[in-house]
Amino acid sequence: MLKTTGFVGRRDFLKAGATFLTASSAALPATLTAKGASAAPKIPDNMLYPGVEDEAYGSPSPHEAGNVRKIFPQNEKSTLTASFTPLHTQKGIITPSGLHFGAHHSGVPEIDPEMHELFIHGMTDRPLKFTASDLMRYPLSGGINFLECGGNSAPQGYYPEAQPMPLQYLHGLVSGSEWIGVPVKLLLQEAGLNPKAKWVIAEGADAGFLARSIPLQKLLDDAIIALYQNGERLRPAQGYPMRLFLPGWEGNTSIKWLRRLEVTDRPAYTREESRHYSETLADGSIEGFSMYMGVKSVITHPSAGQVLPDKGYYQVNGLAWSGFGKISRVEVSDDGGKNWVPAELEGPVLNKSLTRFTLPWRWDGSPVRLQSRAFDEWDNVQPTHEAWKSRYFEGSRNHYNAIQTWYIDAQGTVSNVF
């Protein structure tokens, strides 16, 4: 056990076993220490008669009805909506499809899959078109990947002061799913590429004709036309009946309701990439086509919006991800970044995927600044908030991936600070 922090190594934790949880039970909250059971278990009413039949398509328990996305709704000025994933209730690396984040610039179109076609045209030997049924005859592949909006964590970059928001609003525009579809490479090969082709303009079938310019190389690498998410067809808000999916790249480039791939020799500089998804650097120059989502992590428990009921033992855990590849390690600090302790990576560590980290921790009841910083296999590391701010022009908000600091006060209230 390190002296400078409250973190407990996994070996120490397991060696101590039950004693760690109970030896100092006077200092532990009642909810952690298991209650001694003096009487035999009583038979509850639900064991006195048979239960109900299963549903054809199951739903969460009504007792979990509060576990939903927070929606930033359409209003008179804008059709933009955003749906924030409740990361504070998610465990593991899969986000339920019903809770996957969304950011829709023109709402969610209702599309009859039989009427929807994908066109591939431009600098090809011949134009082609495909329905979703056509695509399902092709080889399917994919994997478990994160998807993150380029504007996730925007309040952290945009405002000069840390906003008193909960985790869900601060960082809830990232989710994890198993995405399966047709490699774009196969379709481009079938269309026949002009040797001078370098870019592809991808356009969605929403009312905003949302379009992005994608370097051809990415489409030949690991891009898919996604048809399935978490074992079933895409949900409407995720692009039903088909979307582009670009592992590790900013979410906006994974065009939903994909209707058109136009092969070209230059980018289109669409509204989305000139107005929304290019960043102004500190010296006033513009960084365009900033596609990769940087290495990032956030502690989801404890996190802003939660209150620690008492001092004592907590299992710190959170999520880490990188658009460049696998997470190699995550470190955690409870003294604002002076000392760092390696966390354990829990569950599968997959390429361009959410990765769960966890570490036992004993809170002594005094105010602390809790942080995590992730490293990926290319030795990218999260910047500090100050380093991130110094790179971008004031008021920048996209691609914010700095270290998150949670401040826990003496009452156990967790809040967002810089």
Place this chain on the structure above:
Amino acid sequence: MLKTTGFVGRRDFLKAGATFLTASSAALPATLTAKGASAAPKIPDNMLYPGVEDEAYGSPSPHEAGNVRKIFPQNEKSTLTASFTPLHTQKGIITPSGLHFGAHHSGVPEIDPEMHELFIHGMTDRPLKFTASDLMRYPLSGGINFLECGGNSAPQGYYPEAQPMPLQYLHGLVSGSEWIGVPVKLLLQEAGLNPKAKWVIAEGADAGFLARSIPLQKLLDDAIIALYQNGERLRPAQGYPMRLFLPGWEGNTSIKWLRRLEVTDRPAYTREESRHYSETLADGSIEGFSMYMGVKSVITHPSAGQVLPDKGYYQVNGLAWSGFGKISRVEVSDDGGKNWVPAELEGPVLNKSLTRFTLPWRWDGSPVRLQSRAFDEWDNVQPTHEAWKSRYFEGSRNHYNAIQTWYIDAQGTVSNVF
């Protein structure tokens, strides 16, 4: 390309590229060959006005309303229900929680999580009890695992003739999820184990008091009290608010709505393990406590219930799993088992998890017998139907894991045969 079969190696497939799909397009169904697009894409109605707002908890497209579990309902004689996963529509290794299989001997009880407690008692230093809230303070771990009913594929073992059933009814009592919870080991350590303890009786809070005897060693190995499935709390049909989860073991032992773990020095021989989940071998002896689910695979496309629209190219794909560990390889045959071709393992290959396999295949239009056989890292291999039958007493139905044969007739109709 092998001469004896229609299977195409991945390298051959990629090398041939588009030509594989299109060169002999006269022989390919129109739905596979992409249609040439002569006119510019027309603007569909859904691009003329903004779409709808997102839902707080998303749902599948109404166009996918047919993708549901098939329910074997309660009736006057029995409260047993079974919900069969539509494996023929699943891609990847995650089953949506709403489509996860279920087998309920006394229906699905409705439980208020605040009223539900787990008791640990018997040969312990002290009895303990836990609510779900208590358990959430403990370290959580888990992973992506399959769960399979011991009675999955029962019609194959039970009936002397192959039944004309679709894939969903034949093999749909297996699913894959990310299961997260508290290691049972931690709780048993906290209770303090009597050195003579060897078994634990696990009991659920359903009207049948469903109970199984679990060897203590399994609970100290990789068992968890599962609280989360695919990123959210368990669904009611999966044991909300808590269930035992035993990776790789027959589903019935992963007791849902878990209310009691009684530590003992001997098994209880409960009704479930004497009446339902012990097998009679060919010589009349009884195999009890047959916990591990054997290595198994099934081709999900093409599969019984489907029709191949025409001869030509198909991507064969399916699922493999083993209760003993990882899948090491899967082989496929289209001549009834004379020649076997290695399939590609697609996506992550995880311990005690569904594993996706796939292989390009050209069907020449003549009747074929399509099969897959899986091997695990311990070199276990699926038996033939005949070998499986010869091991068990006539009419046995549990733990059926033999090679599945799909017969495809000249019209492309896929059916179940032995």
